[in-house]
Amino acid sequence: MSAPKSEPPAPPESDAVVEMRGIEKVFATPVLRGVDLTLRAGEVHALAGGNGAGKSTLMKILQGVHRPDTGTITVGGRAVSFGSTGDAEAAGIGMVFQEFSLVPTLTVARNVWLNHEPTRFGIIDDRTMVRRAGEILAGMGVDLDPTAEVRTLATGYWQLTEIAKALALDAKVLIMDEPTASLTKSESEALFALIERLKARGVSIVYISHRMEEIYRICDRITVLRDGGVVLTAPVAELSPERIVEAIVGRRMENTLEWQERAGAAPGGEPLLEVRNLTAASGITDLSFSLRAGEILGLAGLMGSGRTELARLLFGIDRPSAGQILLRGEPAGITNPKIAIAKGIALVPEDRRQQGLVLEHTVRDNLLLPALGGLRRGGLVDDRRGDGLVERIIDRLKIQVSSPAWPVRLLSGGNQQKVVIGKWLVREPDVLILDEPTAGVDIGTKTEIIQRIRELADAGTAVIVISSELAELLAVSDRVLVLRHGAVTADLDRREIADEEALQLAIQGV
Numbered sequence: 001m002s003a004p005k006s007e008p009p010a011p012p013e014s015d016a017v018v019e020m021r022g023i024e025k026v027f028a029t030p031v032l033r034g035v036d037l038t039l040r041a042g043e044v045h046a047l048a049g050g051n052g053a054g055k056s057t058l059m060k061i062l063q064g065v066h067r068p069d070t071g072t073i074t075v076g077g078r079a080v081s082f083g084s085t086g087d088a089e090a091a092g093i094g095m096v097f098q099e100f101s102l103v104p105t106l107t108v109a110r111n112v113w114l115n116h117e118p119t120r121f122g123i124i125d126d127r128t129m130v131r132r133a134g135e136i137l138a139g140m141g142v143d144l145d146p147t148a149e150v151r152t153l154a155t156g157y158w159q160l161t162e163i164a165k166a167l168a169l170d171a172k173v174l175i176m177d178e179p180t181a182s183l184t185k186s187e188s189e190a191l192f193a194l195i196e197r198l199k200a201r202g203v204s205i206v207y208i209s210h211r212m213e214e215i216y217r218i219c220d221r222i223t224v225l226r227d228g229g230v231v232l233t234a235p236v237a238e239l240s241p242e243r244i245v246e247a248i249v250g251r252r253m254e255n256t257l258e259w260q261e262r263a264g265a266a267p268g269g270e271p272l273l274e275v276r277n278l279t280a281a282s283g284i285t286d287l288s289f290s291l292r293a294g295e296i297l298g299l300a301g302l303m304g305s306g307r308t309e310l311a312r313l314l315f316g317i318d319r320p321s322a323g324q325i326l327l328r329g330e331p332a333g334i335t336n337p338k339i340a341i342a343k344g345i346a347l348v349p350e351d352r353r354q355q356g357l358v359l360e361h362t363v364r365d366n367l368l369l370p371a372l373g374g375l376r377r378g379g380l381v382d383d384r385r386g387d388g389l390v391e392r393i394i395d396r397l398k399i400q401v402s403s404p405a406w407p408v409r410l411l412s413g414g415n416q417q418k419v420v421i422g423k424w425l426v427r428e429p430d431v432l433i434l435d436e437p438t439a440g441v442d443i444g445t446k447t448e449i450i451q452r453i454r455e456l457a458d459a460g461t462a463v464i465v466i467s468s469e470l471a472e473l474l475a476v477s478d479r480v481l482v483l484r485h486g487a488v489t490a491d492l493d494r495r496e497i498a499d500e501e502a503l504q505l506a507i508q509g510v
Contacts (some may be wrong), residue, residue, distance in 0.1 A: 023071035049225035051414030094171030104151035109133035141190035278323035298477030306486035344430035414445035
């Protein structure tokens with residue numbers, strides 16, 4: 001496919017704080033092709049596009065992580081050439097990366113001020129550091145202890161710490177890469193309020209997001225990239241959602257997130273998975289439910305409601321203190337993930353990079369990792385059979401990769417997520433648990449993943465989907481469990497849920 005033609009360079013704008021002109025970048029293949037982007041003072045500029053379109057690479061060039069092969073960058077009317085992130089920070093540019101850059105063993109305050117610690121008489125002033133970190137978090141509307149170690153926090157709080165870290169540098173330009181991917185609705189609202197305050201102070205924000213409602217909620221203009229080139233730049237108010245989606249995917253898309261009633265979800269039949277009075281130190285309390293083969297069960301709830309904690313118990317990462325997990329009416333005896341896998345249970349974790357992939361290994365190795373035991377012949381791995389499996393999974397999930405021998409870290413976020421899902425399809429699990437399966441993926445990939453989930457359930461797999469995106473949860477689920485404080489507060493047939501607002505009220509306990 002030929003690259004889309006970039007729009008002609010715009011004339012200099014008097015209120016432009018950043019101008020990027022003719023930016024090109026090649027890694028193994030061309031990633032950016034003559035990209036132009038203008039950021040005005042005090043605006044929120046959405047940067048959209050499919051996974052692999054070049055969004056993150058363009059912003060990493062602006063942040064000094066990469067250098068452009070061709071093109072110019074002007075900040076505040078002055079031509080710049082950033083050789084490092086320190087150079088960009090000195091020019092007033094901060095970035096909240098989609099992939100976390102925190103040190104898990106350090107406190108929130110230490111991470112917020114990492115490499116910029118306040119000192120007193122040449123010694124790090126911990127008291128001042130904690131106080132100032134607390135002030136930033138309070139200004140964000142976040143109730144988070146700055147002395148807490150990051151590794152003890154849920155993923156959403158990692159994201160909030162990343163944002164606080166960028167704000168600590170008093171950036172005049174702030175780049176946010178999927179900042180709400182791990183946030184609850186209330187935390188996202190607090191972030192949007194924070195963005196409005198930053199705009200009022202004249203801070204300019206580049207906002208990378210796949211969520212259309214957020215783009216319309218907070219963004220002034222939008223630039224869409226496809227295949228490394230600009231295909232659209234315009235005020236958001238002048239565009240319909242359909243026009244933006246069409247620009248992103250390159251084709252018209254209809255009914256992408258509409259619920260489809262499925263024959264396999266009809267009531268009846270014996271449960272494949274049963275959970276009886278499950279209790280655990282992680283916060284699960286007397287939790288019970290059942291799941292039939294071919295059924296898609298959605299788990300809804302606020303952060304800390306017990307959704308991920310339940311998934312960890314079912315997969316044997318954590319151990320319950322009371323209760324039972326049964327498979328086909330018999331005690332499952334799951335005490336570790338190895339046993340869970342042998343029993344036919346698979347987990348796609350919330351954090352694909354930290355928990356779902358071996359980043360330095362190839363796409364092939366990651367896809368085959370759970371299936372190596374079944375590929376052995378005479379003590380050796382049957383490479384020919386393995387190659388065949390990899391080829392089928394790549395084709396089935398439409399994983400965009402030039403070669404299975406590529407390191408998986410070089411793939412876009414959406415294609416990495418397909419690899420995490422694909423590696424379990426090799427084993428054909430009976431129960432597939434997906435924790436935030438479409439976090440940080442574009443609308444086209446999201447639609448593909450939802451369709452694959454339906455196909456798996458149609459083939460008899462019992463599926464549990466955890467998602468903070470209610471539209472996605474309603475699109476894919478046959479039934480929805482609402483969790484609060486580690487317990488089930490509602491078990492809803494999808495046909496009983498009128499819309500997102502009705503589900504949100506159930507989550508809030510209204």
